[in-house]
Amino acid sequence: MSKYIYMDNAATTPVKEEVLEAMLPYFTEKYGNPSSVYSLGSESKVAVEKAREQVAKALGADKKEIFFTASGSESDNWAIKGIAYNRRNKGNHIITSKIEHHAVLNTCKYLEKQGFEVTYLNVDSDGVVDLEELKNSIKDTTILITIMFANNEIGTIQPIKEIGQIAKENDIVFHTDAVQAVGSVEIDVKDLNVDLLSLSAHKFHGPKGIGVLYVRQGVRLDNLIHGGGQERSKRAGTENVASIVGLGKAIELATGNLEEKNKKLSALRDSLIEKIESKIDYVKLNGHRTKRLPGNVNVSFQFIEGESLLLMLDMNKIAGSSGSACTSGALDPSHVLLAIGLDHETAHGSLRLSLSEFNTEEEIDFVVEKLVGIVDRLRQMSPLYEKIKGEK
Amino acid sequence: MSKYIYMDNAATTPVKEEVLEAMLPYFTEKYGNPSSVYSLGSESKVAVEKAREQVAKALGADKKEIFFTASGSESDNWAIKGIAYNRRNKGNHIITSKIEHHAVLNTCKYLEKQGFEVTYLNVDSDGVVDLEELKNSIKDTTILITIMFANNEIGTIQPIKEIGQIAKENDIVFHTDAVQAVGSVEIDVKDLNVDLLSLSAHKFHGPKGIGVLYVRQGVRLDNLIHGGGQERSKRAGTENVASIVGLGKAIELATGNLEEKNKKLSALRDSLIEKIESKIDYVKLNGHRTKRLPGNVNVSFQFIEGESLLLMLDMNKIAGSSGSACTSGALDPSHVLLAIGLDHETAHGSLRLSLSEFNTEEEIDFVVEKLVGIVDRLRQMSPLYEKIKGEK
């Protein structure tokens, strides 16, 4: 097998050919500014509005509730700061979880410096938020609950509908970072009681640098990017027409046959987990075994460090990722793995393999075979494994 | 002549073929996340860093001073809010001008609501800021001066170096919105004493939805988009690799032979102005006659309204723009035209034709011929022209 095996779809995905094809005319031919009066401009406008429809349809939303941004991170920042600044006079308390993406966590930390109070909810060993703890955290001053739909590292899916219900009963705005969920799990914002939802195209075979914030009709938030009248004066900047068209096409494709795709993908995921667990010892599955993203596999191999593992996989043309500190340039390993109770050492030895519809059972077998050898090799080099063997 | 004549290059430009070609591999083949450890990721990282070099070279900056954003608007917002929030304890006063782009003006207005004080400098009838007024506006609490490099409507170029000098002498951070200037005029940030500079790729034949904020080494500002460690932890979000590559290529091409290109372009511009002024009466050139962008022509035709003019041009396959309120959806016509002293009626009848290196003298002649007929036709319909004729 000489093909590159890409199993890092949670980091980013290749743009699908059909998506790129839909985008292409908007670079060199249909380059008009959607705000322009003339026909070249109207064509761009029509294309943007078509994409807005496609997104609205995929989420069960109205097209007036869809705002294009330049990334999942921007959507998260806008949602959180936008509500915080807008409702400052109502209260200064925000509830989130310990396992959010940095786009949420660092935004919350920034707001703390500005006088907001933030509660970071714990999660259990599977990575699930405790609804009782959530209820008990609500105060008179709580203005926002922001809990991610599905975790990017361990794949655990939160009880979003129940959280939405709690938020609604308490008249608190509810935002969910659904960057990992959109295109992977069925989402109906109305059914789920979600007020604000972030998504990013490059996670479902759309282009990088384009996202969406869904804003339920009637929810008011401050702008993050002020300026021209684009996006109904809520988000300034000349529209990224080509990428918006790509996002529209990609979300249509990704949500088109979700059920069937996911059945196949979950089976592949479970097969990969089962094979790893049966062929390698001192291994632990991270995240909930069933309430998890259909493509997410996250395991910790004790006594070894994640970056070495990734490099050796790369030498074998396999792309994966790790929650090791060494891959992020930070001192501590993944805050998510620590939050579900892993010790530092085990967290460092984690591997995430995130599958897409393009992966095959054949690839799974190849990867497992390589993993067995690599893990063994690194353990032979490890002073920690030496100790364990000594103890046995 | 059946070809479309595009003279709205100040609104946006087509992506050059070479630029699109440079971008293409990064959608479907080299799709790796630049933050990833494996080789597919490193390739993307290398591409991003090459583009950063290209931008740095074009501006006379160091590559560490270049941060990619998703638009000129984002760069403006980041620069202004980033400095305001960061230096809040030093002061709350910001100086800008009355003719800034809305990305600057509306950001300043938002900050006013948050307790900042903003001085909006006047401009003279050519659209030039008065340096004495600037000096007199400086207070102990002044933390930021933000003055655009060149105006998007009337093309007037500001005395940036002198403003930079004044800012430097008073130890005030100086930001310039150079979205219209980059790729059109020679820029050396060191020579000009600029601390922060915004640019946007789609104004110089790069893709839409990608921009840069230049931040002089040592200048500290708060993040606008918090999250992951991208852009040295100053601007979160998975890098828009393809667009960044496109921006790099486009700026290299745009600044490669600037002098020669501009000589040709200024001549074309002056020819268009001269022909309009000689063939149509009741016409006024807006903006400075010489200190203006090489591709900018902005004229007011009295007694007629801009949108009608644009629609009739469009029927003749000519794309231009107007400062009329009717094209922006706002009540008032262009704040820029009002700031240089035009009355509402005249402002409504303005037309901007912004040229690029792809326009020709032949196109100029065709446009002028059509303009003569259209202006006459609309004046025949106008109750205002009727009055003037009556008075004569």
Added chain:
Amino acid sequence: MYSEKVMEHFMNPRNVGEIEDADGVGEVGNAKCGDIMKMYLKIDNGIIQDVKFKTFGCGSAIASSSMATELIKGKTIDEAMNITNKAVAEALDGLPPIKMHCSVLAEQAIKSALLDYSKKYNVHIEGLDDVDFSDDHHDHIEEE
């Protein structure tokens, strides 16, 4: 942006011009807001025999003027009074929301010309007493 009907009326406006000895002349809007409509009526026997307009304004202002004149030409005063801005917009196959004020102006121009006629000839016209020609018809785009 505009319907084909709007563009057709904009490019080929009906009834452009003045009527020298008009029985009623109305002018609404102002240059500040970017649209002025002036309407001339020739009325005989309670019937609008002829109508002309001049308009300073955007594409939809010109199209609305043109359509409005077509709608009232040959009609009785009462019929003309019943022409609403909605009728003008619908006859144009719709206007963008932001341009609806143009149809409002067209309706007002008709009424303003009829008011002039009613004063000039001292004829009472049902429904003209409570007409308001104020300019506050623009949609404001709000930004938070």
Added chain:
Amino acid sequence: MYSEKVMEHFMNPRNVGEIEDADGVGEVGNAKCGDIMKMYLKIDNGIIQDVKFKTFGCGSAIASSSMATELIKGKTIDEAMNITNKAVAEALDGLPPIKMHCSVLAEQAIKSALLDYSKKYNVHIEGLDDVDFSDDHHDHIEEE
């Protein structure tokens, strides 16, 4: 990200293993930070006759360990004491800034093993008195 030299040493590390009857053993780093280096020395006549290592850590930690052992093998104690983290990094054709601490760890592992030797055999080694094996060698990425 890494130089070819780093990758070569990572994929084919020299001197991996343990020395049963080592004259000096040093262990630095901790699992919390993601890297532990353990170094074994066989010393005879003031010359490092043999050296082995075991490392838990990232690619550059393993490559740095490998390179460090190569640099001191067959050298005198004094020569080994003069191996700085910079020398290790340079011998690897450089390390990314964020990974420089791996070379620091390698230098410390050598010194820690020599310290163990000096204590075991009661030999004084110039320069070992003021060595600090604290872990505070990471680059912190600051965000404002």
